Amino acid sequence: MAKKRIPVVIVAGFLGSGKTTLLNHVLRNNRGVRVGVIVNDFGAVNIDSMMVAGQVDSMVSLSNGCMCCAVDVSDMDDMLDRLANPTSQIDVVIVEASGLAEPRNMIRLVLGSRNPHVVYGGLVVMVDGEQFEETSARHPDLGKHVTLADLVVLNKTDRIDEPRLGAVKQLVRDYNDRAPILATAHGRIEPTLLFDQEPGRDPAPGEQLTLDRLLLDQHEHCDEGCGGHGHLHSSYESVDFASADPIDPRRLVDFLESRPVGIYRIKGFVHFAVPGQSRKFEVQTVGPHIRFTSTRWESGEERTTQLVLIGADIEPEKARAGLEDCIVSEGEDVDPGAMLGVHRYTVTA
Numbered sequence: 001m002a003k004k005r006i007p008v009v010i011v012a013g014f015l016g017s018g019k020t021t022l023l024n025h026v027l028r029n030n031r032g033v034r035v036g037v038i039v040n041d042f043g044a045v046n047i048d049s050m051m052v053a054g055q056v057d058s059m060v061s062l063s064n065g066c067m068c069c070a071v072d073v074s075d076m077d078d079m080l081d082r083l084a085n086p087t088s089q090i091d092v093v094i095v096e097a098s099g100l101a102e103p104r105n106m107i108r109l110v111l112g113s114r115n116p117h118v119v120y121g122g123l124v125v126m127v128d129g130e131q132f133e134e135t136s137a138r139h140p141d142l143g144k145h146v147t148l149a150d151l152v153v154l155n156k157t158d159r160i161d162e163p164r165l166g167a168v169k170q171l172v173r174d175y176n177d178r179a180p181i182l183a184t185a186h187g188r189i190e191p192t193l194l195f196d197q198e199p200g201r202d203p204a205p206g207e208q209l210t211l212d213r214l215l216l217d218q219h220e221h222c223d224e225g226c227g228g229h230g231h232l233h234s235s236y237e238s239v240d241f242a243s244a245d246p247i248d249p250r251r252l253v254d255f256l257e258s259r260p261v262g263i264y265r266i267k268g269f270v271h272f273a274v275p276g277q278s279r280k281f282e283v284q285t286v287g288p289h290i291r292f293t294s295t296r297w298e299s300g301e302e303r304t305t306q307l308v309l310i311g312a313d314i315e316p317e318k319a320r321a322g323l324e325d326c327i328v329s330e331g332e333d334v335d336p337g338a339m340l341g342v343h344r345y346t347v348t349a
């Protein structure tokens with residue numbers, strides 16, 4: 001019997017909406033389904049792949065640029081070939097798009113694939129329930145992305161009350177009147193919703209997601225000047241920061257609480273210089289929210305700090321200088337109480 005084709009599901013959604021969280025949930029609850037993952041990050045350090053690593057059967061990652069622009073169909077094929085080939089044990093491929101990706105281009109890359117073992121498995125768009133009203137007003141493209149979705153995951157419902165949830169649902173419905181909307185917290189959806197996509201089905205009616213149409217859109221889009229993309233990420237930029245020297249917790253919390261103007265998203269790992277403190281801390285900020293997760297260093301893992309900051313109209317040098325000020329200089333004492341500020345924002349993994 002011919003082997004079934006492997007569905008390729010694209011998970012998109014604005015910065016910090018919860019894509020990696022959903023992916024990790026799905027990987028942890030895969031019910032024996034073997035998942036291959038393609039992770040794309042906007043910054044040069046692929047923080048997302050570090051956050052997914054260890055849970056996944058097979059992963060390829062692409063950092064430093066948004067896949068929807070940086071990659072053409074043959075590059076996507078290379079990545080798919082590594083995951084989906086005749087000897088592959090993979091049942092489904094999930095592509096986690098960068099938070100600034102243009103889903104239409106991502107779909108084009110998958111539909112245009114020459115890999116005979118894969119089939120487009122649908123577009124999941126994650127919406128940050130708390131931020132969507134504001135971010136979609138600021139970035140009309142976000143509404144267009146929702147329009148393309150086969151499934152909308154309305155995430156972070158723990159941060160909003162019922163009436164607000166109703167209003168956000170209605171807003172999503174206004175953009176897309178056919179896709180199921182799944183309200184959830186922490187991306188905890190039923191994983192089979194992703195895996196059970198009917199292989200080989202055509203894109204849903206209501207959107208002309210044929211390859212021809214998508215190629216045409218791509219062409220039209222490039223006519224507008226592919227150097228100055230009309231995409232979300234044309235106005236966004238990222239700053240990477242790495243330090244082998246440890247970080248002062250109090251200064252870092254001050255930095256995060258008074259984020260430089262324009263920074264919307266920060267993510268990465270921190271090595272704090274505090275006597276008796278040997279934990280590794282993951283840090284995440286989305287809009288005004290700060291969250292540390294206390295985890296542990298793997299044996300032999302180098303203790304460094306790696307952060308990616310993403311925003312619009314940011315001043316990279318200023319942002320980097322602010323973080324450099326958080327580095328503890330040699331011989332400097334850090335008082336153990338300095339961790340209090342971090343603990344205020346910490347959850348345990």
Ligand SMILES: Nc1nc2c(ncn2[C@@H]2O[C@H](COP(=O)(O)OP(=O)(O)OP(=O)(O)O)[C@@H](O)[C@H]2O)c(=O)[nH]1
Pocket residue numbers: 013014015016017018019020021022048098099100155156157158159184185186187265267284285286291
């Ligand atoms: N309160 C709350 N926090 C959430 C929820 N889902 C995700 N988060 C947190 O939001 C932050 C961003 O989540 P991610 O899963 O990294 O978001 P993302 O969409 O992958 O982010 P980018 O790849 O940077 O676009 C993390 O601190 C998560 O723990 C949720 O439902 N409720």
